[in-house]
Amino acid sequence: xxxxxxxxxxxxxxxxxxxxxxxxxxxxxxxxxxxxxxxxxxxxxxxxxxxxxxxxxxxxxxxxxxxxxxxxxxxxxxxxxxxxxxxxxxxxxxxxxxxxxxxxxxxxxxxxxxxxxxxxxxxxxxxxxxxxxxxxxxxxxxxxxxxxxxxxxxxxx
Amino acid sequence: xxxxxxxxxxxxxxxxxxxxxxxxxxxxxxxxxxxxxxxxxxxxxxxxxxxxxxxxxxxxxxxxxxxxxxxxxxxxxxxxxxxxxxxxxxxxxxxxxxxxxxxxxxxxxxxxxxxxxxxxxxxxxxxxxxxxxxxxxxxxxxxxxxxxxxxxxxxxxxxxxxxxxxxxxxxxxxxxxxxxxxxxxxxxxxxxxxxxxxxxxxxxxxxxxxxxxxxxxxxxxxxxxxxxxxxxxxxxxxxxxxxxxxxxxxxxxxxxxxxxxxxxxxxxxxxxxxxxxxxxxxxxxxxxx
Numbered sequence: 001x002x003x004x005x006x007x008x009x010x011x012x013x014x015x016x017x018x019x020x021x022x023x024x025x026x027x028x029x030x031x032x033x034x035x036x037x038x039x040x041x042x043x044x045x046x047x048x049x050x051x052x053x054x055x056x057x058x059x060x061x062x063x064x065x066x067x068x069x070x071x072x073x074x075x076x077x078x079x080x081x082x083x084x085x086x087x088x089x090x091x092x093x094x095x096x097x098x099x100x101x102x103x104x105x106x107x108x109x110x111x112x113x114x115x116x117x118x119x120x121x122x123x124x125x126x127x128x129x130x131x132x133x134x135x136x137x138x139x140x141x142x143x144x145x146x147x148x149x150x151x152x153x154x155x156x157x
Numbered sequence: 158x159x160x161x162x163x164x165x166x167x168x169x170x171x172x173x174x175x176x177x178x179x180x181x182x183x184x185x186x187x188x189x190x191x192x193x194x195x196x197x198x199x200x201x202x203x204x205x206x207x208x209x210x211x212x213x214x215x216x217x218x219x220x221x222x223x224x225x226x227x228x229x230x231x232x233x234x235x236x237x238x239x240x241x242x243x244x245x246x247x248x249x250x251x252x253x254x255x256x257x258x259x260x261x262x263x264x265x266x267x268x269x270x271x272x273x274x275x276x277x278x279x280x281x282x283x284x285x286x287x288x289x290x291x292x293x294x295x296x297x298x299x300x301x302x303x304x305x306x307x308x309x310x311x312x313x314x315x316x317x318x319x320x321x322x323x324x325x326x327x328x329x330x331x332x333x334x335x336x337x338x339x340x341x342x343x344x345x346x347x348x349x350x351x352x353x354x355x356x357x358x359x360x361x362x363x364x365x366x367x368x369x370x371x372x373x374x375x376x377x378x379x380x381x382x383x384x385x386x387x388x389x390x391x392x393x394x395x396x397x398x399x400x401x402x403x404x405x406x407x408x409x410x411x412x413x414x415x416x417x418x419x420x421x422x423x424x425x426x427x428x429x430x431x432x433x434x435x436x437x438x439x440x441x442x443x444x445x446x
Contacts, residue, residue, distance in 0.1 A: 002165060018162070019163060019164070019165035019208070020159060020160040020161065020162055020198075022160075025159075041199065042196045042199065042200075043192055043195070043196055044348055046260075049262055055236075055265045056262050057262055058262050058266075061195045061196060061263075061266070062191065062195070063165075063191070063210075065167070065210070066188075066210060068167075109261075109262065130260045130261060130347040130348070131260030131262035131263060131347075131348065
C-alpha cells in the first residue's frame, strides 16, 4: 500500500491505496465521485476524462499513484456556488446530450479545449474532441454547446 | 481489467531511475506516458513485477536545437511536440506526425520516448524517425550510447535497448536547404492504428531528388524503411512515372498482414497511393523552403 495525497476539486484527500489502482477507480470508488464515467477502459472513448494539473487526460489510463501531489478536477468540480460552468450551461442550452454517458468526459475536454483556444472554429472544436466518443452520435449539438460556451466565456450573450 | 500487482517506484533523478533499473533488471518496466503500457497491463499482456515511473524526470522534457540537430527529451509529451513553433517551422514531417498520433487527450500524456521504446510497428514515430535518420540516445551504467535508428528496431515490440538502459533523448539532423518532409496516414477513425502511413524526408536539386528516406507505419512486423522506393527516387528527375515507380516499390516491399483494417492487397495499394501523395507533399515543401 502507498499513501497518496491528491487535491480533488479544491479539497485535499490523503488515502492508502494499492499502486495498481487506476485513477478513475480512486475517483469513483475511494472518493465516491461517480460523475466521472468508465466506458471502454482502454483509453479510447474518453468517458473518464478529467483535468490533471489543468490538462485533460483519460483517468482510466493513469495510475492513482501518478496523481500524488496533483490537482484533479472532475465534472463535480466545475460549477461554482450553484452556477453551472459555461460549458455545462452550453450542454444544457444546446441539448448537447442524449443518453448523457459521454457528457462528463466531453465537458472536461471542452473545458481544456477552450482554455487553450478560447475562440475555436467549428473545425478546431471537432478535432479538439476527437478523443471523446458519443455513442448517440450527438456531435452536432455538442459542437454547438462548446461554441455557446466559447461566446459566453468571451463576454458574449 | 485491473493491472496485476507490482512494486512502484517514482525516482526523481535519472541516476536514481538507473540504479532502480540495475537492481530489478528484466522484472522492471519503465512507465513513461503509459498510454500503451497501462492498457497492456490492464489486459495482463504486460505483468511487470516492478514499475519505475519516470514522469517526475522533468529534465527529460524539452525540444531544442543544438549543433545542427533537433534534440527531443524522451519524456516530451506529444502535445508539446505538436505545439512547438520550432517543430512547426522547420520539421514538417515531425509536425505532421505529432498531430495524428492517437487523440488529443492521449497526446497530453503520451511521450516521444515511450512511443519509440515500445517499438510497436503500428506506432507513428518509428516511421518518422527512420525517415529522419534519427539517433537514439540511451543511458546505461556504462554511460551514454548512441544508437542509429536503422539499428534500433529489432523485431515486433523489440529494440536494441539493453535491459539496464533508459532511452533519454532522440536526435534528428536538421534538414538542409531544399529539403522537405511529410507524413500521411489513413486510419479508420481517430485513435485507431494506421491502415497505412508513410513518412518521407527528401532533398531536391531543382527537379532532381538527391536524397530520400521513407518510413512505413503498420506495414510490417518490424518498423521498416521502403528502401526500394528510396532507390527509385534518388538521382532521378521527378516525374509522375518516377512517383508511380516509387509507390509501386513501396507497395511491393512492405509486409502488411490482413486484419479488420483491410486485406493485404488493399493495404499494399493504399501504400502505393499514400507514398505518391507523401512524396508530392514533401517535394512541394522542399521547393518552397
